[in-house]
Amino acid sequence: MSRTSVAFRIGAAITALFTLAGLLAQVWTPWRVAAVDIAARLQGPSGAHWLGTDQLGRDVLSLVMAGAATSLGVALLGTGAALLVGVPLGLAASAARGWLDDVLMRGADVLFAFPALLMAILLTALLGPGAINAALAIALFNVPVFARVTRGAALVVWTRAFVSAARLAGLGRVRIALVHVLPNVAPQVLVQASIQAGLALLAEAGLSYVGLGVQPPAPSWGRMLAEAQTLIGIAPRLVLVPGLAILLAVSGFLLLGDGLSRERGR
Amino acid sequence: MSVLAFSGFGVRYGAHTALVDLDLAVEAGEIVALIGETGSGKSSAALAALGLLPRGTHTQGRVERNGRLAMIFQDPQAALNPLQTIGAQVAEAVRIHQPLSGAAALTAAARLLAETGLDPARVPPSRYPHELSGGQRQRVCIAMALACQPDLLVADEPTSALDAATQAQVMALLVDLVRGRGMALLLITHDLLLARGVADRIALLQGGRLKESGPLPQVLEQPATRALLAHVSHMAIRNPATTPAAATPVLEVRGLTHGYGSHKVLDGIDLTVTAGEIVGLVGGSGEGKSTLLRLVLGLEQPQQGVALVQGIDLLHARGTALRAARRQVQAVFQDPGGSLDPRWPVWRSVAEPLHLLDERLSAAERRDRAIAALARVNLPADTADRLPNQFSGGQRQRIALARALVIEPALVVLDEATSALDAAVRAGILDLLAALADDGLALLFVTHDQAMIAGLADRVFSLKQGRLHLQPHDTPRAQ
Numbered sequence: 001m002s003r004t005s006v007a008f009r010i011g012a013a014i015t016a017l018f019t020l021a022g023l024l025a026q027v028w029t030p031w032r033v034a035a036v037d038i039a040a041r042l043q044g045p046s047g048a049h050w051l052g053t054d055q056l057g058r059d060v061l062s063l064v065m066a067g068a069a070t071s072l073g074v075a076l077l078g079t080g081a082a083l084l085v086g087v088p089l090g091l092a093a094s095a096a097r098g099w100l101d102d103v104l105m106r107g108a109d110v111l112f113a114f115p116a117l118l119m120a121i122l123l124t125a126l127l128g129p130g131a132i133n134a135a136l137a138i139a140l141f142n143v144p145v146f147a148r149v150t151r152g153a154a155l156v157v158w159t160r161a162f163v164s165a166a167r168l169a170g171l172g173r174v175r176i177a178l179v180h181v182l183p184n185v186a187p188q189v190l191v192q193a194s195i196q197a198g199l200a201l202l203a204e205a206g207l208s209y210v211g212l213g214v215q216p217p218a219p220s221w222g223r224m225l226a227e228a229q230t231l232i233g234i235a236p237r238l239v240l241v242p243g244l245a246i247l248l249a250v251s252g253f254l255l256l257g258d259g260l261s262r263e264r265g266r
Numbered sequence: 267m268s269v270l271a272f273s274g275f276g277v278r279y280g281a282h283t284a285l286v287d288l289d290l291a292v293e294a295g296e297i298v299a300l301i302g303e304t305g306s307g308k309s310s311a312a313l314a315a316l317g318l319l320p321r322g323t324h325t326q327g328r329v330e331r332n333g334r335l336a337m338i339f340q341d342p343q344a345a346l347n348p349l350q351t352i353g354a355q356v357a358e359a360v361r362i363h364q365p366l367s368g369a370a371a372l373t374a375a376a377r378l379l380a381e382t383g384l385d386p387a388r389v390p391p392s393r394y395p396h397e398l399s400g401g402q403r404q405r406v407c408i409a410m411a412l413a414c415q416p417d418l419l420v421a422d423e424p425t426s427a428l429d430a431a432t433q434a435q436v437m438a439l440l441v442d443l444v445r446g447r448g449m450a451l452l453l454i455t456h457d458l459l460l461a462r463g464v465a466d467r468i469a470l471l472q473g474g475r476l477k478e479s480g481p482l483p484q485v486l487e488q489p490a491t492r493a494l495l496a497h498v499s500h501m502a503i504r505n506p507a508t509t510p511a512a513a514t515p516v517l518e519v520r521g522l523t524h525g526y527g528s529h530k531v532l533d534g535i536d537l538t539v540t541a542g543e544i545v546g547l548v549g550g551s552g553e554g555k556s557t558l559l560r561l562v563l564g565l566e567q568p569q570q571g572v573a574l575v576q577g578i579d580l581l582h583a584r585g586t587a588l589r590a591a592r593r594q595v596q597a598v599f600q601d602p603g604g605s606l607d608p609r610w611p612v613w614r615s616v617a618e619p620l621h622l623l624d625e626r627l628s629a630a631e632r633r634d635r636a637i638a639a640l641a642r643v644n645l646p647a648d649t650a651d652r653l654p655n656q657f658s659g660g661q662r663q664r665i666a667l668a669r670a671l672v673i674e675p676a677l678v679v680l681d682e683a684t685s686a687l688d689a690a691v692r693a694g695i696l697d698l699l700a701a702l703a704d705d706g707l708a709l710l711f712v713t714h715d716q717a718m719i720a721g722l723a724d725r726v727f728s729l730k731q732g733r734l735h736l737q738p739h740d741t742p743r744a745q
């Protein structure tokens with residue numbers, strides 16, 4: 001526990017920073033997020049507005065903070081939901097083998113066949129835009145990822161002698177899956193979850209960018225990017241700030257996953 | 267100059283102290299054997315030498331290393347990547363230390379493999395690890411270790427996973443290579459006889475402390491060494507039981523046939539084991555011993571035939587009948603590393619079969635029974651709360667045995683269950699098994715140790731080409 005990898009520490013720090021910013025934004029932001037002040041629009045960074053203001057005079061720092069809550073919230077909700085569905089499916093496939101395994105894994109193949117973002121766009125287009133639907137779409141394309149990772153790791157655990165010993169001890173397959181297999185695949189799944197959370201964040205930004213994520217006036221990094229793109233010549237800062245926020249937050253999760261897997265390797 | 271020097275070195279895992287105040291140096295070109303019983307701290311010293319101690323380990327003192335180190339592990343299977351050819355794996359090790367092109371590294375790898383006695387005509391570098399025998403795999407590991415041209419080779423029980431004949435060959439090869447290249451070798455083993463044959467100096471560990479150390483003849487005179495030697499020659503000898511004719515068979519196997527693809531591993535096996543009887547099963551690797559055990563245990567479905575435990579077919583029984591039958595049979599598996607859940611404290615693994623009892627036990631009661639079972643295999647109560655990775659291979663085998671005995675079954679199936687034990691502990695465990703058999707426990711014991719099983723078993727069968735052959739009872743007992 002004392003020696004942790006640099007990747008893990010940086011990843012954890014970035015993730016913690018954005019999480020705290022998002023949580024803080026729920027109770028306090030430097031300016032009211034929706035406070036439009038046309039007179040103060042497109043101001044550069046100053047003491048009052050650390051990151052300046054946008055084309056409607058809103059405080060960019062406040063928007064980024066509130067956007068962190070939206071982006072992380074949707075990404076984590078989507079990843080969490082996918083974990084809750086995908087891990088049991090993968091575990092069941094590994095435990096049952098036979099036709100259930102075939103059905104589940106071919107199902108996963110079908111989901112995999114669609115490009116993730118395309119499927120998310122299709123789904124939100126069908127269900128209507130919004131934070132919950134975006135999270136649902138993200139969950140949908142993450143389910144097969146978790147099902148596969150869990151199944152793959154679990155198949156190895158099932159061959160171990162302690163599983164045979166548990167069967168001799170009269171434990172049923174379900175019980176063995178829960179008490180022996182799941183705890184032993186958890187570290188691997190956790191690593192994957194961290195990486196998928198990063199990708200989910202990217203997907204959320206993408207959905208918001210095309211207008212299928214959270215709806216105005218709720219702030220979001222993806223929509224900040226979309227709104228700022230026509231102003232890139234006048235105020236490149238408005239594109240850079242949310243862009244960097246997305247880049248940093250995604251890297252944070254990926255580093256965290258990378259660090260976790262290194263931890264495991266020791 | 268010392269290539270490796272421990273000074274005042276200690277290792278502690280949580281509350282458990284594995285090694286205390288070790289002072290030991292290995293000089294260049296020297297073969298030093300570090301011997302001791304299971305759990306005496308040998309492997310902790312080996313891991314410390316290479317800086318591979320698990321995280322959270324507390325250490326004291328210093329380890330100094332001069333020059334390059336390489337390690338050979340006990341289990342060659344686990345040390346090799348199953349998805350890469352052996353040539354590619356050795357070449358990878360070569361390239362880590364020498365800036366060679368891919369083709370040149372492969373050539374160097376082929377040369378190293380040939381040097382370790384792998385005939386390129388029979389075992390070319392394009393083979394995968396699963397196509398090799400245990401001894402051949404260990405040779406690949408030796409080639410990988412040589413690839414980095416080490417000054418010191420640390421070998422942790424390099425031959426204990428191999429059968430006796432292969433053991434001698436691999437050991438001779440290792441010593442030749444080490445001497446030929448002027449490397450130093452730190453040989454870690456529980457086998458004093460093995461160490462005696464090859465080492466310049468011997469260091470004897472007991473309970474984490476260095477008991478004796480010095481040149482061979484000197485150490486052999488010391489009382490602690492003599493005690494260890496005395497255990498080696500001790501071998502449980504049991505008089506074959508006179509089985510009462512009316513005895514109910516605990517295990518009855520009829521016409522068991524099983525195979526993979528078109529290859530028949532088992533071809534119509536008939537076998538009966540009665541209460542209080544010890545039946546030995548010997549045979550080369552790949553002859554289907556483990557498959558037979560899995561079928562007996564109801565872990566696999568045979569293609570033909572049945573295995574009945576006290577008249578019940580484990581595969582088709584349901585409900586209470588199944589529970590009753592399951593309660594009667596337990597097993598100790600070959601692989602001491604894999605037979606315990608790495609995330610469970612030892613007592614939980616040992617207590618697991620208690621689930622089969624009809625009475626519901628509280629957690630405290632189950633823990634007490636687990637501790638009692640551990641005591642039977644000579645493990646102290648403070649082992650109960652530790653995790654499997656804090657134990658040696660031999661200790662894990664004893665823990666697995668404690669688990670098999672905890673519900674007092676009628677039949678225990680042992681798959682090479684004493685292979686990782688050192689002489690002193692093995693003698694104790696064999697005595698325990700013999701005593702249990704006298705009390706009516708039936709044992710089916712798979713092993714490649716002919717001498718041991720000849721002394722212990724009432725009947726010994728060899729498994730060849732899918733069939734059982736009863737061995738004559740006057741099998742010479744090796745000393």
